Amino acid sequence: MSNLTEAMVTIERPGGLRKLGSSAPRPRRAAGASKLRPAGRILMYVLLAIAAIGLLAPFFWMVMSSLKTANEVFSVPIVWIPETFVWQNYVDIWTESNMLTWIRNTLFLAVSVTFLQVLTGSFAAYGFARMRFPGRDVLFLVYVGTIAVPWQSYMIPQFILLSDLKVSNTFWSIILLQAFGAFGVFLMKQYYETIPEELSEAARLDGLSEYGIWRRIMLPLSIPAIASLSLLTFVNTWNDYLGPLIYLRDPDLWTIQLGLKSFVSNLYDTNYALLFAGLTISVIPIAIIFLLGQKYFVEGIATSGMKG
Amino acid sequence: MTTTAAPETGIATPAASAAPPPRRRRSALRRRNALIGWSFILPNFLGFGFLTLVPVLILFYMAFTNWNVFGKADWVGIANFQRLLGDGSFHTAFWNTLYYSALHIPLTIAVSLGLALLLNQKLRGVAFFRTAAFFPYITSIVAIAVVWNLLFSPDYGPINEVLRAIGIENPPGWLTSQEWAMPAVVIVSTWRDMGYYMILLLAGLQTVPRELYEAARVDGANAWQRFVNVTLPCLRPTMFFVTVMLTINSFKVFDLILVMTDGGPGQATLVLSQFIYRKGFEESQFGYASSAAVVLFLLCIVVTIIQFFWNKRRSV
Structure with a gap:
């Protein structure tokens, strides 16, 4: 992930979906699904197959290349599937690079950022969604407005600010950079507004404070939204390249993206098969998280759609 | 209560x-x-x-100072902006950004809308495909850039091998060629983004009431007429959102280009964000870089506002 604004864009997705989903009772796959004639159906499947190949071929090629010998990667004609799988690449990459350090750093950053983002984001969202006080709407407009402001435009003053505070070249810089985005607030607010007011009203009658309502009522009810927010924040931080590039100069602090990039640019005789093994390792956790979380994610979206 | x-x-x-x-x-x-x-x-x-x-x-x-690496800043008025006007690299970066956007925005809308329409049909494997389409979007820029760089390699890259196999004698040099570097970058960014926009559009499609299609069919509208007169008007709110996001994301494109081409060959893929990055972080001309950043900032804000009002006027 490159920056806050892009993260905001990413996060917009569930929010947007939910809003769209709740605006009208969503007929499951109803619209436009006409009875196709057999010829049309076949055409559709052909298109689907072509698109699937186009989408997945680069990944297939990456994984296959990670199992080749160094020479096979560039052999002409192209070897799509290596004759023997060189699993040794997956052993060597750990000794020939600092993969372990990079993964540890990235994991630490991604977990810290996700935790802080969910905590401060959902807390602020409650203020925006359920409290009424002067200045609230203007402030929220400012939050939303920053969606249109690219991070690239203010990365320099931000860098100077953080350098003056002596946090550049520490993990703090990345944590601060990623953890307080407007996107978490936006997503959680969208979701909170789908939770019936009567629930918090009842809790208020039982003597719960606003903080209590947030903790005991809103948090448990918003688990689907928290899941999507955590998933997206984690993936974004894991994938972020620009933030670490600007702030983390000490190789001991490098994230996996910086590490792998340095692996490419350092060596003219880069063993590309090894590099591909490294890339595959870096993509696997994201793939797993995505596949596991996807179901939860889609369910969260579907239920909120039905609620509306 | x-x-x-x-x-x-x-x-x-x-x-x-x-x-x-x-x-x-x-x-x-x-x-x-x-x-x-x-x-x-x-x-x-x-x-x-x-x-x-x-x-x-x-x-x-x-943006109005000559702030440099020593933190010393004197007010210089609009001198930075005047310098931008005469700076050849800035002009290149500016037009390249617009060129990238002009290719990327329509292409991404067309492809992701096509995919969304396809996936809105009752077909087997649609769920699998939705997952697959979204996968590039959550893959890191570094992995994407490295893999596609090699796929695009002119002499031993799979893409040109396939092109030669289907009878194209002189396939383009892609990232090594001044003309083809930008289209190559656009292909990769479209491949990466289409799953994201497809999901947004699909959600929009699913809110279109089925009765409208049936009514149109009863009136004898063919598939194309139904698309133009039912689907597109109902999709307008989603389309607005998609276009705004896509425009901002195109204007600020950076990390993919940084890893894939680093602005090259020559300045063929130099974009605004990279100009800012170079002036600021590589040459430590913070004041001058900030003036370019102001241009990027205003570009995004102005386009968003224009699209916002245009959308408002049309929905009245």
Whole structure:
């Protein structure tokens, strides 16, 4: 992930979906699904197959290349599937690079950022969604407005600010950079507004404070939204390249993206098969998280759609 | 809603206080409510304000100074902007950004809308495909850039091998060629983004009431007419959102280009964000880089506002 604004864009997705989903009772796959004639159906499947190949071929090629010998990667004609799988690449990459350090750093950053983002984001969202006080709407407009402001435009003053505070070249810089985005607030607010007011009203009658309502009522009810927010924040931080590039100069602090990039640019005789093994390792956790979380994610979206 | 209970709990929200308490009491309550409201927002706002709002304000100051690496800054008025006007690299970066956007925006809308329409049909394997389509979007830029760089390799890259196999004698040099580097970058960014926009559009498609299609069919509309007269108008709110996001994302394109081409060959893929990065972080001309950043900032804001009003006018 490159920056806050892009993260905001990413996060917009569930929010947007939910809003769209709740605006009208969503007929499951109803619209436009006409009875196709057999010829049309076949055409559709052909298109689907072509698109699937186009989408997945680069990944297939990456994984296959990670199992080749160094020479096979560039052999002409192209070897799509290596004759023997060189699993040794997956052993060597750990000794020939600092993969372990990079993964540890990235994991630490991604977990810290996700935790802080969910905590401060959902807390602020409650203020925006359920409290009424002067200045609230203007402030929220400012939050939303920053969606249109690219991070690239203010990365320099931000860098100077953080350098003056002596946090550049520490993990703090990345944590601060990623953890307080407007996107978490936006997503959680969208979701909170789908939770019936009567629930918090009842809790208020039982003597719960606003903080209590947030903790005991809103948090448990918003688990689907928290899941999507955590998933997206984690993936974004894991994938972020620009933030670490600007702030983390000490190789001991490098994230996996910086590490792998340095692996490419350092060596003219880069063993590309090894590099591909490294890339595959870096993509696997994201793939797993995505596949596991996807179901939860889609369910969260579907239920909120039905609620509306 | 029980009105009597509100005073008992003491934390009446405006919604709960149907029976108005005495004036003094009410203003005290309101102040208390405001305090509680702010206390919710404050933890996030401290970070957000300090790391986003303050830097944006500083940016507009820096753009008018000659701030350099020693932190010394003198007010230079609009000198930085005048320099931008005469700077050949800036012109290249500016037009390249627009060129990239002009290719990327329509292509991505067309492809992701096509995919969304396809996936809105009752076909087997649609669920699998939805997952697959989204996967490039959550893959890291570094992995994408490295893999596609080699796929595009002119002599031993799979893409040109396939092109030769289907009879194209002289396939393009892609990232090594001045003309083809930008289209190559656009292909990769479209491949990466289409799953994201497809999901947004698919959600939009699923809100289109089925009855409208049936009514159109009864009136004898063919598939194309149904698409133009039913699907597109119903998709307009989604389309608006998609276009705004896509435009901003195109204007600020950076990391993919940085890893894939580093602006090259020559300056063929140099874009605004990279110009800012080079002037700021590589040449330490913070003031001058900030003036270019102001241009990028205004470009995004202005286009968003224009699209916002255009959308508003058309929906009246």
